[in-house]
Amino acid sequence: MLSLVRSLWEVFRHTFARRVTVQYPEQKAYLSPRYRGRIVLTRDPDGGERCVACNLCAVACPVACISLQATEDEHGRRYPEFFRINFSRCIFCGYCEEACPTYAIQLTPDCEMGEYKRQNLVYEKTDLMIDGPGKYPDYNFWRVAGVAIGGKDKGQAENELPPVDTHSLMP
Amino acid sequence: MPTSVEDLINPGVDDVIADSKLHGNIDPAQDQTMVLNMGPQHPSTHGVLRVVLEVDGESVVALAPDIGYLHTGIEKTCEAKFYQQVVPLTDRIDYLCPMTNNLTYCLAVEKLLQLEIPERAQYLRVLLNELTRLNSHLVWLGTHAMDIGALTVFLYCFREREEILRIFEMVAGQRMMTSYFRIGGLSMEPPIDFYDRVRNFLKIMPEKIAEYENLLTGNPIWMGRLKDVGHLSAADAIALGVTGPPLRASGVDWDLRRDMPYSGYEKFKFDVPVSQVGDVWARYEVRMKEMYESVKIATQALEGLPDGRITADAPKIILPDREQMKTQMESLIHHFKIVTEGFAVPAGQVYQGVESPRGEMGYFVVSDGTAKPFRVHMRNPSFATLQALETMCKGRLLADVVAVIGSIDIVLGEIDR
Numbered sequence: 001m002l003s004l005v006r007s008l009w010e011v012f013r014h015t016f017a018r019r020v021t022v023q024y025p026e027q028k029a030y031l032s033p034r035y036r037g038r039i040v041l042t043r044d045p046d047g048g049e050r051c052v053a054c055n056l057c058a059v060a061c062p063v064a065c066i067s068l069q070a071t072e073d074e075h076g077r078r079y080p081e082f083f084r085i086n087f088s089r090c091i092f093c094g095y096c097e098e099a100c101p102t103y104a105i106q107l108t109p110d111c112e113m114g115e116y117k118r119q120n121l122v123y124e125k126t127d128l129m130i131d132g133p134g135k136y137p138d139y140n141f142w143r144v145a146g147v148a149i150g151g152k153d154k155g156q157a158e159n160e161l162p163p164v165d166t167h168s169l170m171p
Numbered sequence: 172m173p174t175s176v177e178d179l180i181n182p183g184v185d186d187v188i189a190d191s192k193l194h195g196n197i198d199p200a201q202d203q204t205m206v207l208n209m210g211p212q213h214p215s216t217h218g219v220l221r222v223v224l225e226v227d228g229e230s231v232v233a234l235a236p237d238i239g240y241l242h243t244g245i246e247k248t249c250e251a252k253f254y255q256q257v258v259p260l261t262d263r264i265d266y267l268c269p270m271t272n273n274l275t276y277c278l279a280v281e282k283l284l285q286l287e288i289p290e291r292a293q294y295l296r297v298l299l300n301e302l303t304r305l306n307s308h309l310v311w312l313g314t315h316a317m318d319i320g321a322l323t324v325f326l327y328c329f330r331e332r333e334e335i336l337r338i339f340e341m342v343a344g345q346r347m348m349t350s351y352f353r354i355g356g357l358s359m360e361p362p363i364d365f366y367d368r369v370r371n372f373l374k375i376m377p378e379k380i381a382e383y384e385n386l387l388t389g390n391p392i393w394m395g396r397l398k399d400v401g402h403l404s405a406a407d408a409i410a411l412g413v414t415g416p417p418l419r420a421s422g423v424d425w426d427l428r429r430d431m432p433y434s435g436y437e438k439f440k441f442d443v444p445v446s447q448v449g450d451v452w453a454r455y456e457v458r459m460k461e462m463y464e465s466v467k468i469a470t471q472a473l474e475g476l477p478d479g480r481i482t483a484d485a486p487k488i489i490l491p492d493r494e495q496m497k498t499q500m501e502s503l504i505h506h507f508k509i510v511t512e513g514f515a516v517p518a519g520q521v522y523q524g525v526e527s528p529r530g531e532m533g534y535f536v537v538s539d540g541t542a543k544p545f546r547v548h549m550r551n552p553s554f555a556t557l558q559a560l561e562t563m564c565k566g567r568l569l570a571d572v573v574a575v576i577g578s579i580d581i582v583l584g585e586i587d588r
Contacts, residue, residue, distance in 0.1 A: 003389025010385045011323055020330050032337075034362070036344040060510050062256040093259040093350050098358070098490060099510045101503065107344070144497065159498075 033135075035109035036094045039085055041125065042106055042134035049129070050104035050141060053080040057096035057105050065089035066096060075150025077142065083125040088118055102141040106134040204232050207569075211240045215318040215573040218583030222560070222572065229569050234561045238554075241587040249547035253513030254280055255354055257547065262348040264549060265585040267310050270296075270303040270339075271527040273352035276547075278433055279523035279534040280354045283516050284488065291479040292356045293435035298369070298472035299342070299351070300434075301465040305376065306335040307528035307580075308462050312383060315455070315577035319396050324386050331379050334372050341365055355489040356482030369473055376466050384459060397452040401563035401575035404449060411562065412555035415530025416461065417579055420446045420453035427526035438475075439468050451578040458580075488514045513542030522550075529553055529580055549588055553581040 022029045031037070044050050053070030071081040096105050115121050133139070148154045155162035204227045211219040219240035225233040245264055249257045261276045262269040274296055281288060313328035336346040342361045343351035351358055387393045403413065408421040418425060426443040428436045444460035446453035482489045490509055491502035518540035524533040530552025537546040556579045563575045 003385075004391070007386045007390060010382060014327075020333065032341040032344070032362075034342075034344040035340060054507075056507065056510050060256075062252055062259050091259055091348065092345065093348070094344055094358075095256070095259070099506075101496065101506060 031109035031111070033109065035111070036092045036097075036107040038108050038110040038113055039087075039090070039092075039096065039123075039128065040106055040108055040130045040134060041083060041104055041128040042130055042132065042136075044140040044142065045133055045138065046140060047131075048077075048142065049079050050102050050133075051080050051083065052078045052102055052104070052141065053083075054078075054101060056099040056101060060095040060099035062093060062095060063089050063091055073150075076147070077149045080125065083128060085123045085128060087113060087121040087123060103134070103136045103139050108134075203227055209572070211237075216576060217314060217581055220557075220576070220581065220583055220586075222576075224569065224572070226569055231564050231567055231569060231572060234564050234572070236557050236560055238557070238583070238586050241583045243584070243588060245588045246547055246549065249544055251543065253542050254516055254544060255509075255513065257544065258353065259348065259350045262350055263584065264551075264588050265527070265529075265532075265553075265582050266347055267307040267582055268303045268528050268532075269347060269349045270299045270351065271525060271532055273350065274300055274434065275523055275525040275527070275532050275534045276536075277352045277354050278525065279521050279536045280516060281483075282521045282523055283519055283536060283538055284354070284485075286355050286483045286485055286488070288356060288434070288483055289480045290435065290477045292481045292483075294472045294476050295357060295361065295481065296352060296434050297436060297439065298469050298476075299339075301469040301472070302335050302338060302369070304465045304528045305462055305469075306332055306339075308458050308465075309335075311458065311528070311577075311580040315574075315580070316387060316393075318573050318577045319393065321387065321390075321393065324383055327379070327383060327386070331376065338365070338368055338372065341368065353482070353489065355485055356480070360481055366473065366476075369469070373466055373470050373473065377463060380459065380462050380466075387455075388459075394452070396570075396574055397450070397455055397578075399450055399452075400567065400571045401451045401578060402449050403559055403563050407562050408449075408559065411559045413530070413559050414552050414555065415526065415528070416457045417454055417556055417559070418530065419444065420457045421449040422447040427524055427531055431524065433523070433525060439471050441468050451574050454578040515540060515542050516544075524550070527552055529582065529585070530556060549585075551585045551588070553579075553583075554586045557581055557586060 042050050051068075053068055055068065055070070058064070058066040058068060065086040066084070068083040069081040070078055072078050092107065094107050097107050113121070142149060142152070144158050144160075146154065146157055146160055204225050207224045207226050208221065209224055210216040210221040216222065221237040221240065223235045223237060224231055243263070245260050249260060252260070257276060258273055261272040264272050309328040309332045313325035313332075316322075316324035339349050339351075340346045342365050343349035343358075403417065403421050405422045408418050408423060413421070414425070422445060424443060424445045427433070429441075429443055441464045444457045444464065446457050486502075486505050488509070491505050495502040496506055516538040518538050520535065520537040522533055522535045524531045526532075531550065532552055533550030535546075535548040535550065536544055539545040560575065560579065563579075564572050567575075
């Protein structure tokens, strides 16, 4: 008997407690910055594509949902000719982000990806590419990489010394 | 007509139905019992468990669980993945304790690799595992109470579970499929506000458990449905391979965390709750006490958290630090090698058991010296505990089957894998 009264009191007390329910479509739940949701391709601070089409994300993916084709522009800068993620296969494990050496591929706190047609879950590069640098605003791979591309020759990258002339005896 | 347990199990449950009275040809004078199908869509079977029951009126004469409706082929899939790629698969075996499965797999492979895990990573693993145990026990309590008819408890349990899932989301990036542990450590350092959030949660948790107990423990309906139901003797429990809370509720004092410590559990002080009764009520009591103990362990892990690295010192196995990768060629080469080729694990076989919320979760990993496992087998606590279902239910009422299934806390994803 006493325990029933105690239970009733417990429930009564809860009628005045703070509501924990989130009224979802109207009120969005908070997602942490680390949340592994919709995958995006980012750009470096200059606005160029970060992806160098090294294929590491495609290899790291446990479900093989990423496919891409590498190509080069006229300045020798590698980029993916197409970049396709099949989100109906993706398990959002974040391995692609972990593998990406240039911070190009990133997972974002967005989980609202419902589609009526399954085919629409195959995202092409135009769907994936965003206009900003994402979580890493300052990193610019092509500014620090030693490779020569149009407008930046060997030895002109940040923290890089000019190349050594191997035919000269001078130090 | 199935007359014995062997008849029910050996020809396969579907044959039983085919032979049984559902298809006629039975002498009505002999016809005392009825074969009843429970599940796979029954709400109290916790997923897709089908139980074929032979009932005489309302009492159970024989019973056979039919599994396989949730078969995913995870064990086989593991053989086609690199060692590090198996971690996301292990999340999906038991959706209520992903961190425990991550840990068991990582510990097994680390044993093969003979890796030394830094203390900080061990403590964080213990902390997250105890939170996982709380998470799992909260779902068990909520659904168990809901099966019996106490819906309020379910709502209260899920309120606290939400906070645990938020913590997981904050630290790992996802609520259920965490994939946070890596072979050799953790995938990343927890965020700064993680510690305060966990501390606050652990502070309020004991009074919340007391709240659930207020609603249930003294309640005459709850006691009436749970006490003296589903007895399992210690001898039966050991013979059937039952582990975890059901084993301890039957009076066997066995907990892998204390008796075969892993991941630094020997450094924590906690009690192992044991009951001698062996009925559904004893299992309820043991799990409730275990929740208090989990809070204790998690608090110790949080307060005693040492500084240091979160990954082992093994540059050929663990992905290098991002900052080093930007300046050191060797790091970048290691990064490319690990991602594209994986890492070779010395040939051999290893078994690692871990006390999961449901019992002994074990991974048996066989390596042939390549970068992909030759075989990964999971020893699941639910699978063994489900075998004890008949022992517990025989001769009892049909309604008690629901209470017993709730009390053994099965996860079908784990059974079928």
